Amino acid sequence: MPEFAWRAAQADGRLVEGRSEAAAADAVLRQLRERGLTPIKVEDAASAPAGALAAGRAGRRPPRGPVNRADVLALTSELSVMLRAGLALDNALRVLIEMSAKPSVRALLEGVLEDVKGGAPFSRALAKHGSLFGDFYVNMVRSGEASGQMSQVLERLVAHMERLRALRESVISATLYPAILLGVAVLSLVGMLGFVVPQFEKLFADMGDALPLPTRVIMALGRGFKSHGLAIAIAALLLGWLGWRWLRSPAGRAWWQNRALRLPIIGPLLYKYELTLFARSLGTLLGNGVPLLTGLHIATETVGNANLRAALARMAPLVKEGARMVAAMNATQVFEPLAVNLVRVGEETGRIGPMMTELAEVLDREVETGIKRALTLLEPVLILVLGVLIAAIIVSILLGILSINDLAG
DSSP states (O other): OOEEEEEEEOTTSOEEEEEEEOSSHHHHHHHHHHTTOEEEEEEEGGGSOTTHHHHHHHHSOOOOSSOOHHHHHHHHHHHHHHHHTTOOHHHHHHHHHHHOOSHHHHHHHHHHHHHHHTTOOHHHHHHTTHHHHHHHHHHHHHHHHHHTOHHHHHHHHHHHHHHHHHHHHHHHHHHHHHHHHHHHHHHHHHHIIIIIGGGGTTTTTTTGGGSOHHHHHHHHHHHHHHHHHHHHHHHHHHHHHHHHHHHHSHHHHHHHHHHHTTSTTHHHHHHHHHHHHHHHHHHHHHHTTOOHHHHHHHHHHTOOOHHHHHHHTTHHHHHHTTOOHHHHHHHHTOSOHHHHHHHHHHHHHTOHHHHHHHHHHHHHHHHHHHHHHHHHHHHHHHHHHHHHHHHHHHHHHHHHHHHHHHHHO
């Protein structure tokens, strides 16, 4: 019978480790629960020699840096598992502290545990770290406290965060290949002008104005790159850095947000991406018992574009004055007919939250499809432009060589 190495938490939050023989990992989980333990990790003993769980932790260099989204997602998932297994909140936090290898995560959890032990609700303890968790997370936890379904709420939070992470990663992955293509194009042009073209300098040295105009232009560019290549590279990097800094400033961010949604291909994708964030956040909040007005305020803040956020912010006052959700959506002139009709059905059936989640799924698919279509168009365009530019350099050099032959003839 196979042997499994396991780690589990006791009722007081202390971690224990051991080995058990069983037919499968599920049997080990049942044994641990029957003993009043909360399973944390179970793996085949053959791949985990004695003491490997603790030794592996001690042998690895602890990760550094501030708490990030991945850390929040991991601790939310682990906390959900432990609460679902019946562990008290303070004991679950102690287990997370003991398991944490990252000093910043450990310090965060220790502060939250101190507040909870002092009598503060879990949501209020998290609210002290609002820049990290945000209003959405805190209000979800508050709804779990009010309903007594904290573990289920944390599960939904994990699912929500996973979907948003998948959406972000799909956008980043989609832009990676075009960025590489663009970088290769720039390096190819720099290599041609800085190293290949100057090799023909001696050949065309005595031709002067007899050279064709395209050849003279290419040779001048080559001389410029050869003589001032370092200065050009430094200037380009400096301009890029200054542009990046400016775009991160309030004025630069406002300038970009005013124009981003009006771009030909990227604009509609950014528009739907922002609405996906709003719809998914609102659907998740309403599905966990958060009041509609509160949900509208919180979901609006998840939208990054200031212009779109200002339009969506008009919904909450209208709903507060007694307007229906559909009327408030129409007043913003932001939503397409599909979104309005979905919410109309939700209002009639009392299921606005599920309809907003469904809208988020629809928009999510449209964003992914739009990205694929844009890449299908962009990739050959970049390759074609690179080919045309390199061909222009080669043709210009060939024209110069042909003109030498004509003179010699």
